[in-house]
Amino acid sequence: MANVLQIYWTRIKQFSPNARLYLTSIILTGAALGIYRLLFNFYVLSLNMDANVVGQLTSTSSMTALIMAVPMGYLADILGRKKAFIIGGLAVCLSIAGMVLWPVKGILFAMSILSGVAQSLSAVTMSPFLLENSGPEERTYLFSLASGAQMTASFVGNSIGGNLPTWIAVRQGINPTSSLAYAGVLGIVALVALAGLAPFLFMKMPRLKRSERALFAPFAYAAKEPVMLGKLILPMLVTSIGAGLLMPFMNVFFRVVYHQTDPVIGTIMAWGALAMGIGLMIAPPIADRMGKIQLVVVTQGLSIPFLALLGFAPWFWLSGMAYYVRIALMNMSTPVYQTFVMEKVDPEARATVASLVSMANSFGWAFSPSISGWMQVNYGFGPVYAGVLVLYTISVYLYWKFFWSAKTAKVPKPATAD
8 A cells, every 4th residue: 555655646746737737727626516516407496497408408518519529629729728728617607607697598508508618628628638748657647636636626516515505595595495596606606617717827838730730630530540439439428328317417316316405415426526536546556457448347347236226225325325336436447548548549649539539428418318307207217227227238348348358369378288
């Protein structure tokens, strides 16, 4: 253990100044968006809209992110990583502020579109930025620590967020589950997210040469390496379809199925974010020992029984415990796999592949939430969980088949004596 901690500390000391500034920013924005993800669904429901609308809003944002991934990848190269992060962050803040100031369905959908554009720009910028600002030794640690720091910040945000509507309600003399209480919290979220952009102002980034940009690069790379590109993206695509069915509605699930209050749900999701953050941070040394793709297959495979327990446990405390274990196991491999993908492709194709990966991650979230919302209204959460279990099982099999099994098959068998 002491040796692992020493290696971890050595890798952290190797982080570049830009990487450190990025980590500072995501701690602030992670806390703000943790509150947002916890309370946004409740805000929509408080406006006398149902789960169908919640699902449609999530789908709208993700569909926009899906459609805009390739154009945003090109735009990120034109702007440079620094400007892309700043513009994406500003657009997120504006979208949240718009939802608060004009709480009508049309504006909510318009702001969801703006949020999708912003998410797409930030998502396609992140992986190339981290790769360009890290060396081979510390790269996996940077990817994992970035995700882990964001989740740990979400823990703080969720811990506070569950109580913020009550605090605002007491001061204003209103109901803590009213739209005004939730709107007040989301206004605070927008301001904190805005403050999280400050570290980007101090980054020093070289501009990309015009020769390093190509509008049709994604299509050129797809034509050059169609099989490898399909293998890298297909498991993520299947996972995103399953995740889109369930993850946007976890707070609704705990309220509807187990009849829990906002503070309790905030606490559950806060500790879930902390569990995920811990899992993300311990992933790199484990990946060093067992291999990147092995970590992906083992941790995601182990998460599936806990997903079943989460959805069908007879008691709330048992479902909550399963939630912690499942979210840590399922997500700890995400940055490890992102590193694996970036290392599999040529340097000039990394921004391109990051765009396509972002499209794969957004695809399921673009369609699944609307389907899930309809299923919840008509049949409850049981069919939703069943669908997610099937899709996650298929995804784990694909990771194993494409990379672990194929790698093992290439190892020659030792010769035997006649």
